[in-house]
Amino acid sequence: MFKRLSKPRGETGEAVSLKVDGKPIRARAGDTVAGAMLAAGVDRFRTTPVTESPRAPYCLMGVCFDCLVTIDGVGSRQACLVPVREGMAVETQIGKREAGR
Amino acid sequence: MNASELQSSYELVVVGGGPAGLAAATLAAKAGVQTVLFDENPGVGGQIYRGITNTPVADRAILGEDYWAGAVLASEAEASGATIVNGATVWSLDPNRLVGVSIAGQARMVKTQRVIVATGSMERPFPIPGWTLPGVMTAGAAQTVLKAQGLVPTGRTIMAGCGPLLWLLAAQLLRAGAKIEAILDTAPRINWLKAAMHLPGFLLSPYWSKGLALLREVKAKAPVIAAHRVEAHGKDKLSEVVFATGAGERRMKADLLLLHHGVVPNVNLAMAAGVAHRWNSRQLCFEPVVDADFATSLRGIAVAGDGAGIAGGTAAAERGRIAAIAAVQALRPAASVMDVQTVRQSLAREEMGRAFLDALYQPAPSFRRPTGDTIACRCEEVTARQVRDTADLGCEGPNQMKAFLRCGMGPCQGRLCGLTVTELIAEQRRSTPDEVGYYRLRPPVKPITLAELASLPKTEAERKAVER
Amino acid sequence: MAGNEYDVAVVGGGLVGAATSWGLAREGLRVALLDEGDRDVRASRGNFALVWVQSKGLGLAAYAGWTIRSSDAWGGFSDLLKQETGLDVCFQRPGGFHLALSETELEARANVLKRLHDQPGIVEYKTEILDHGQVAKMLPDIGPEVVGASYCPLDGHVNSLRLFRTLHTAINARGVTYLPSHRVENITKEGGEFRLHTEKGEVRAGKVALAAGNANMRLAPMVGLEAPMRPERGQIVVTERLRPFLDYPVVTLRQTDEGTVMIGDSKEESTDPRGLTIGVSSTEAERAVRQFPLLANVNVVRTWSAIRVMTQDGFPIYDESETHPGAFVLCCHSGVTLCANHALTVAPMIARGALDKSLVAPFSARRFHVQAPQ
The missing domain is CATH 3.50.50.60 (FAD/NAD(P)-binding domain)
Known part of the structure; x- marks a missing residue:
């Protein structure tokens, strides 16, 4: 759905590496998790806890809660508000969250 | 900054780091008011100046000069002496100006004498x-x-x-x-x-x-x-x-x-605090009732920027300044601040074209009041038909609707369905959105963890209310 | 009584009023249900949804029997509702727990149950005190601080908001006239009929049943009845939807069929339903995390406060008027637990025009005038 602009400003490039569902992706320092996932071509972030229908970010400004993912073992984090960190493990969230993670 | 480094009280808390919040914090801090600005995003700028301090977009022409104007607001705020905390989610505000804020998974309650809510707008x-x-x-x-x-x-x-x-x-x-x-x-x-x-x-x-x-x-x-x-x-x-x-x-x-x-005020925090709101029939949304200084029905709580009714980014900054001048005058009567009349004139200029845009771009009823299986509440997956049928059952308002169908009960807390549900009920019951009203909102207006909630201070009486 | 618009006017559109209206409509009566508006105080939107037996009746033995009667009727009642509306209120009776976080709490618990069951005339039913190990067999996720619990196999829970919706769906299907925004200002009796004066005009009926919660205190004297109430505020914390992890309801914590976890049971004197005390929510959250540590990182998505309907001694009031024959009052805290009784037992009594003393005499408000023996 998205690609990076070809000539970014004063850039170090995609210097951060993280994993999404076990697959390595690269991100730019300063990316949010949602931005990095969109740039990497992830088109499903979660399925809903009600009917398990697929969802991806809708608002990217913290109000819609459709970008909820599990980050480093903690479920239901808003991917659009969390900055990427080296070594982060992101999982798409299927249905209801499991208590305890 | 993490939550434990925060002071237990500030003279002024500004919520939101868009144009209104940045301008308000800058003005107040420069006048000597001890100010903290909480913003939930990784950087300041709000939505209009999103990424203003670190955008990778090099070609200035892409975003346009109106965007880059935000850099001035951001750098002035940075230099103003205000404490600016990003990644800080304000999830509670009460009429006594006790602010609940969460930073990196740690919650704190902060007391303040004045609050300027600058939570801006969100898309309809x-x-x-x-x-x-x-x-x-x-x-x-x-x-x-x-x-x-x-x-x-x-x-x-x-x-x-x-x-x-x-x-x-x-x-x-x-x-x-x-x-x-x-x-x-x-x-x-x-x-x-x-x-x-x-x-x-x-x-x-x-x-x-x-x-x-x-x-x-x-x-x-x-x-x-x-x-x-x-x-x-x-x-x-x-x-x-x-x-x-x-x-x-x-x-x-x-x-x-x-x-x-179009965009509508992001009302959740102000509503949960108990600020009086009313329906704006031109902009088709609820907005807080404010006076010329953007003071609300609650003492010491102002709502500035698009959160007080949509007027755009540059107007938001002027509104932030006006609210901040009122705060400074209350907290530091001797401090010198810019002349409020000048700011009001700039604001009036900014607001001038608004009525035309509101009328021209008012979305058609069919896009606001869906039918059939179209989803009204995204979180709980409640359809327009369910809302309409339940209104026909005698359900007169969004709060009973919420109890019956769970619309507005999910994590977005009605932000993505509130206006739709109000308008659907109004249409179905041949009433008006103003009469139908809006969800009654409560803290936390953004989810916090049970552990965060558990960590907050409690009085003996508050413990006794639960422990038996 | 020709000329009446309705055979019965029920005042109060909450669980008690809706269940009573449904029961009356089943008896073939023409029923009007008068309710207030969307923003008015409404205990039925704030309750905890337990169908609860253990600890009911200390101080009034008959209340234990009345509660068990409803608990036993609940399964059939929910089946009836499902047949009529297609909606499942998810009634379950797996047994329920009251967890103790210290030896003192557990002793207090045991003491309450002993005094309850030692009362003369109390109906026999099973409750037991379990230690940590016994509790952990049924609730594997309890934390180390849980020292034990009381357990009663008759306890259960239901989806109370769906129950609320289901009752309204059912009364609509049965032709009950639902009148929202009809706050009753005054009730008079003229020419053998009751006239209920509301902000939206007058409603006339042959009988009147007051089921208006704490507002019964204001309304009951208009028809020669009394309802001494003592409202108190409770707060509840609710989490996001989780995968099922809890098979039994705990008196302060339950997982709904939708997956959310409700945490609550605070008591404050305040009667302001808009206010919310964060310190109270915080205490509830702290105890919940000590009871079930795996909930620590779970997100709270809502909190609310609601005003409990509570009579002055905490027990229900069912009465009929001597001065205004045809007027009845129903007050109780447990609108969910007693819902089956209201629909299947009390409503038919009102339809017949007289309360069955063998069942409800102990719940007359006259008890407030009897000097208790010292």
Whole structure:
């Protein structure tokens, strides 16, 4: 759905590496998790806890809660508000969250 | 900064780091008021100046000079002496100005004498068939990733809706090299008649020449099609956009559909605090009742910026300044501040073209009051038909509706369904949105963990109320 | 009584009023249900949804029997509702727990149950005190601080908001006239019929049943009845939807069929339903995390406060008027637990025009005038 602009400003490039569902992706320092996932071509972030229908970010400004993912073992984090960190493990969230993670 | 480093009280808490919040914090801090600004995003700027301190977009022409003006606000705030905390989510505000804030998974309660709520706006719900499919986003979302992360849509992109932001984003995306298959213009033709009476004010406003240039720029590069119905189709993600034009139904393959029907105040924090709100029939949304200084019905709590009714980014900064001047005058009567009349005049200029835009871009009823299986509440997956049927059962308002159908009970806490549900009930019960009212909101207005809630201070009486 | 618009006017559109209206409509009566507006105080939107037996009846033995009667009737009642509306209120009776976080709490618990069951005339039913190990067999996720619990196999729970909706759906299907925004200002009796004066005009009926919660205190004297109430505020914390992890309801914590976890049971004197005390929510959250540590990182998505309907001694009031024959009052805290009784037992009594003393005499408000023996 998205690609990076070809000539970014004063850039170090995609210097951060993280994993999404076990697959390595690269991100730019300063990316949010949602931005990095969109740039990497992830088109499903979660399925809903009600009917398990697929969802991806809708608002990217913290109000819609459709970008909820599990980050480093903690479920239901808003991917659009969390900055990427080296070594982060992101999982798409299927249905209801499991208590305890 | 983490939560434990915060002071237990501040003279002024500003919530939100967009233009209103930045301008308010700057003015107050410079006047010697001990000020903290909480913003939940990784950097300041709000939505309009998103990523202003670290955007990777190098070519200034892409985002335009209006965007770069935000850099001044951000650097002034940085130098003002205000404590600016990003990644800080304010989840509670009460009438006694006790602020609940959460930073990196740690919650704190902070006392303050004055609050300026500058939580800005969010895009109006756009409940059409298929709007929950991956690949359907708000126009603002595409703009956010462009500004903050330098991401540009690839594949087949369609935009739909109406409003100044739609045209601005289209221009920005085109300048950034994106291809737009079509822009589906949903502004009802009849709006021109309603808008005409406000034309003189608009002609004097800064929007006029900028707006025309933008329209010309976009129309030269992307096909604009008038549409009065838009649907997103696809199984697990968007594959096709179906729309109705004067010449009949059309279908276009699509990978990304960007929706926009203007912005509305993000009212959750102010409403949960108990600030009185009313229906704005021109902008079709609830807004706080404020006076000329943006003071609300609650002592010491002001709402500035678009959160007080939509007027745009530059007006938001002026509103922030006016609210801050009132705060300074209350807290530091001897401090010298800029003349409030000058600010009011600038604000009046900024607000001049608004009525015209509001009338011109008022979304058609069919886009605000869906029917059938179209989802009204995205979180709890409640359909328009369920809301309408339940209204027919005698359910008069959104709170009983919430109890019956769970609409508004999910994590977004009604932000994406509140206006839709109110308008649906009003239509079904032949009432008005003002009479129907809105969800009764409570803290936390943003989710916090049980452990965070558990960590907060408690009095002996509060313990006794639970332990038996 | 020709000329009446309705055979019965029920005042109060909450669980008690809706269940009573449904029961009356089943008896073939023409029923009007008068309710207040969307923003008015409404205990039925704020309750905890337990169908609860253990600890009911200390101080009034008959209340234990009345509660068990409803608990036993609940399964059949929910089946009836499902047949009529297609909606499942998810009634379950797996047994329920009251967890103790210290030896002192557990002793207090045991003491309450002993005094309850030692009362003369109390109906026999099973409750037991379990230690940590016994509790952990049924609730594997309890934390180390849980020292034990009381357990009663008759306890259960229901989806109370769906129950609320289901009752309204059912009364609509049975032709009950639902009149929202009809706050009753005054009730008079003229020419053998009751006239209920509301903000939206007058409603006339042959009988009147007051089921208006704490507002019964204001309304009951208009028809020669009394309802001494003692409202108190409770707060509840609710989490996001989780996968099922808890098979039994705990008196302060339950997982709904939708997956959310409700945490609550605070008591404050305040009667302001808009206010919310964060310190109270915080205490509830702290105890919940000590009871079930795996909940620590779970997100709270909502909190609310609601005003409990509570009579002055905490026990229900069912009465009929001597001065205004045909007027009845129903007050109780446990609108969910007693819902089956209201629909299947009390409503038919009202339809017949007289309360069955063998069942409800102990719940007359006259008890407030009897000097308790010292």
